[in-house]
Amino acid sequence: MPWSIKLGRIFGIDIKMHVTFLLILVWGAFAYGGSAGPLYGLLVTVSLFTLVLLHELGHSLAALGFGIGVRDITLLPIGGVARLERMPEKPLQELVIALAGPLVNVLLAVGLLPVVGGLGLLQGEGFSLRLFTQPGLLGWLMFLLSANVSLAVFNMLPAFPLDGGRVFRAIMAFFTDYRQATEVAANVGRALALGLGLFAIFMGQIWLALIALFIFMAGGQEAQAVAARSILHQARAGQALSAEAIALAPEATVGEAATMLMGTPRPHFVVMDPTTGQLLGVANRGQIMRAIQSGQWFYPIADIMDQARSIPVVAVSDPLDEVQDVLTRTASPIAAVYDDLHFRGLITPDDIYRLFRLLSEQSRGSRQVRWNIIG
Numbered sequence: 541m542p543w544s545i546k547l548g549r550i551f552g553i554d555i556k557m558h559v560t561f562l563l564i565l566v567w568g569a570f571a572y573g574g575s576a577g578p579l580y581g582l583l584v585t586v587s588l589f590t591l592v593l594l595h596e597l598g599h600s601l602a603a604l605g606f607g608i609g610v611r612d613i614t615l616l617p618i619g620g621v622a623r624l625e626r627m628p629e630k631p632l633q634e635l636v637i638a639l640a641g642p643l644v645n646v647l648l649a650v651g652l653l654p655v656v657g658g659l660g661l662l663q664g665e666g667f668s669l670r671l672f673t674q675p676g677l678l679g680w681l682m683f684l685l686s687a688n689v690s691l692a693v694f695n696m697l698p699a700f701p702l703d704g705g706r707v708f709r710a711i712m713a714f715f716t717d718y719r720q721a722t723e724v725a726a727n728v729g730r731a732l733a734l735g736l737g738l739f740a741i742f743m744g745q746i747w748l749a750l751i752a753l754f755i756f757m758a759g760g761q762e763a764q765a766v767a768a769r770s771i772l773h774q775a776r777a778g779q780a781l782s783a784e785a786i787a788l789a790p791e792a793t794v795g796e797a798a799t800m801l802m803g804t805p806r807p808h809f810v811v812m813d814p815t816t817g818q819l820l821g822v823a824n825r826g827q828i829m830r831a832i833q834s835g836q837w838f839y840p841i842a843d844i845m846d847q848a849r850s851i852p853v854v855a856v857s858d859p860l861d862e863v864q865d866v867l868t869r870t871a872s873p874i875a876a877v878y879d880d881l882h883f884r885g886l887i888t889p890d891d892i893y894r895l896f897r898l899l900s901e902q903s904r905g906s907r908q909v910r911w912n913i914i915g
């Protein structure tokens with residue numbers, strides 16, 4: 541995410557903070573400080589987001605357990621986001637990953653309960669919710685306890701992108717297909733967000749109203765993303781390949797490649813063995829331009845290209861959603877498409893997008909009925 545600051549690394553996962561998060565720290569310092577002052581408020585705010593971070597680590601460790609990589613965890617004013625390298629394939633995996641976050645908060649709450657209760661008895665305060673507004677050790681522990689309970693309960697609301705929405709979808713996906721499950725879950729979530737938003741406005745809770753608005757919009761995005769994915773899932777890598785492509789022999793010079801750059805909008809040149817048709821490597825526009833600038837006009841293209849082994853490989857029959865996952869996971873702008881052992885071409889996110897637009901227009905078109913009313 542742009543505008544994020546890296547805070548550190550846990551279990552090989554980058555922990556980041558969005559710059560807007562600093563606003564929350566300042567706001568929290570004064571809102572939670574009470575009679576103890578802004579420093580105590582800051583402690584309370586930081587501990588609240590430590591709980592959010594632990595919650596996200598719960599999701600992340602569950603994902604890692606299923607062999608799904610976690611790119612990073614970012615703390616935002618509205619909460620934390622753990623970015624997984626791919627979506628879990630099976631509903632059961634999604635269910636476990638979604639539950640793992642709130643489970644961390646439930647366990648922390650269960651652990652804190654006897655501590656808070658015991659300390660409350662010792663200090664003769666008993667057990668009162670009102671305590672968490674009082675600065676001090678007991679107030680702070682009480683705050684941690686209630687924050688964990690709130691985080692678990694709030695995140696289990698059945699609305700995207702909250703964990704409860706994912707749990708709801710995963711359970712429904714056992715009975716119906718994933719796309720339909722998402723649509724139902726997104727609609728239920730949006731109805732809930734609407735209710736939450738109205739409640740927040742009546743109660744004068746601006747922050748909660750903003751979160752409700754965010755949930756409402758995110759629900760629609762989730763449904764759209766899944767619909768898009770299901771369109772891509774039905775298409776194959778081979779369909780996205782462009783009909784014509786230019787290949788260079790390894791001894792072609794950088795100068796020749798540069799001349800050809802003028803005539804093609806494609807940013808990559810394939811370098812192939814002319815006798816076997818084997819892919820040797822790929823040279824991109826930037827590499828060719830840099831080589832020209834450093835006077836390597838007569839160098840063979842093979843000297844400046846990326847070797848074929850460094851380029852991710854997909855099969856012509858692979859579904860396009862999986863091809864997209866490969867590109868995302870490897871952070872590569874291209875993948876080499878093979879039909880068995882034969883190289884067929886390169887595929888880029890642009891190729892996928894172009895085919896996606898074509899297919900989504902077609903599927904929209906097929907639903908339209910043109911009436912010819914006679915008489």
Ligand SMILES: [Zn+2]
Nearest residue numbers: 641642695703
């Ligand atoms: Zn969560």
